[in-house]
């Protein structure tokens with residue numbers, strides 16, 4: 001007897017295929033621990049936040065702070081437990097029936113497929129070309145179907161690292177008959193946002209994350225930016241108290257000290273330039289430019305052996321070679337100088353000895 005939705009039976013369980021090593025450069029996390037930075041202020045604030053209650057003023061305070069940070073009115077925002085949860089809610093809210101589907105470029109964020117599948121929303125992909133660019137006409141053709149409920153564009157795109165062409169994004173938003181979701185999880189590294197266009201384009205939805213640029217992957221915080229009418233609809237699929245008060249208090253404290261995190265991002269961008277230069281100088285390695293906190297690169301046929309060599313030396317990076325456009329490619333998260341140097345040292349050693 002199978003007790004669950006029929007389509008779940010053939011769905012593979014979600015698993016994270018990154019080796020668990022002491023040097024963690026596989027999941028685009030930060031090496032900075034926010035708790036160490038805001039601990040005292042957070043604990044002081046927690047004295048006024050009573051976790052025996054559902055409501056606390058911190059929720060309003062956080063929304064006001066976030067609105068100021070994102071430069072949009074508070075009614076254009078809804079927050080939750082990471083960009084992933086926001087995706088889940090968006091997918092859930094657009095799915096109409098078993099024929100409903102979303103469209104995404106490929107390769108792109110691995111979990112669009114997992115979470116759309118989780119709510120029974122189909123997904124169709126248009127492959128990027130070898131320059132990681134796409135044809136708007138082909139993309140719109142795929143979307144031109146009454147069952148297509150969502151067009152997803154990840155900008156900058158994970159795992160290729162590039163920003164998509166701005167005019168193509170605008171053309172997609174303007175010509176799409178459905179909602180267009182722009183995933184700006186890496187916004188603070190790219191500096192590029194479409195948040196100023198939410199009133200111009202009522203079909204535009206943006207998601208952001210605190211996992212990367214605010215160093216808070218384990219805290220789970222992300223948010224949606226969209227027209228207030230869309231926010232109201234999205235809230236209808238959310239559980240009412242889906243965000244716990246401790247996370248809200250921590251994020252509020254972090255926003256009070258946001259300069260520390262934004263300064264840290266500048267350092268990561270500098271480190272990325274450095275790693276890019278050093279990696280490119282190694283014979284046999286080709287690295288792609290990136291507007292994120294990671295670099296995607298290849299060592300040709302030796303890529304998988306390099307991946308294993310790094311893992312055997314306690315350095316975890318991510319295999320992203322599953323799509324033909326990124327055959328033989330891996331992705332490394334930019335970290336502090338100690339981790340970055342260890343990574344470069346081991347790549348050099350492997351490439352010299354292979």
Ligand SMILES: Cc1ncc(COP(=O)(O)O)c(C=O)c1O
Nearest residue numbers: 082083084109158185209211222
């Ligand atoms: C493009 C993209 N979207 C969404 C997410 C999920 O972010 P979060 O940790 O906020 O759930 C990630 C995480 O790696 C990502 O790369």
